[in-house]
Amino acid sequence: xxxxxxxxxxxxxxxxxxxxxxxxxxxxxxxxxxxxxxxxxxxxxxxxxxxxxxxxxxxxxxxxxxxxxxxxxxxxxxxxxxxxxxxxxxxxxxxxxxxxxxxxxxxxxxxxxxxxxxxxxxxxxxxxxxxxxxxxx
Numbered sequence: 001x002x003x004x005x006x007x008x009x010x011x012x013x014x015x016x017x018x019x020x021x022x023x024x025x026x027x028x029x030x031x032x033x034x035x036x037x038x039x040x041x042x043x044x045x046x047x048x049x050x051x052x053x054x055x056x057x058x059x060x061x062x063x064x065x066x067x068x069x070x071x072x073x074x075x076x077x078x079x080x081x082x083x084x085x086x087x088x089x090x091x092x093x094x095x096x097x098x099x100x101x102x103x104x105x106x107x108x109x110x111x112x113x114x115x116x117x118x119x120x121x122x123x124x125x126x127x128x129x130x131x132x133x134x135x136x137x
Contacts, residue, residue, distance in 0.1 A: 011045045012058050012068045014093055021096040025089055028101060040077040042119055045069035069093050075108050075119040078135060084127045085135035107131055
């Protein structure tokens with residue numbers, strides 16, 4: 001757990017995002033861990049988007065440049081016995097538009113298309129292409 005507090009694991013996130021809807025999602029993730037055998041969570045930040053590849057920077061306390069992410073994401077895979085279920089979320093690094101975490105959800109497949117990353121490569125594509133709502137209450 002100590003390694004999560006290194007500066008290399010931190011990014012500049014808007015306070016209203018971090019202390020609002022992002023915190024709500026992290027609380028849900030903690031709840032979901034109690035509903036399954038295993039919960040895999042991939043969290044990331046993207047400094048660019050397809051329509052805007054310019055990187056914005058800020059400066060840390062040592063006056064070093066730090067890239068400011070355009071958005072943050074989470075991809076989750078839940079295993080209960082031998083059944084898998086997935087969901088993903090994307091939040092712009094801006095004041096949240098919607099009050100509910102569910103309004104930011106997407107399929108893992110859609111997040112893969114957006115980010116260019118492949119999540120959970122050994123899991124059948126059919127699991128990543130849909131969200132089973134009852135699994136994420």
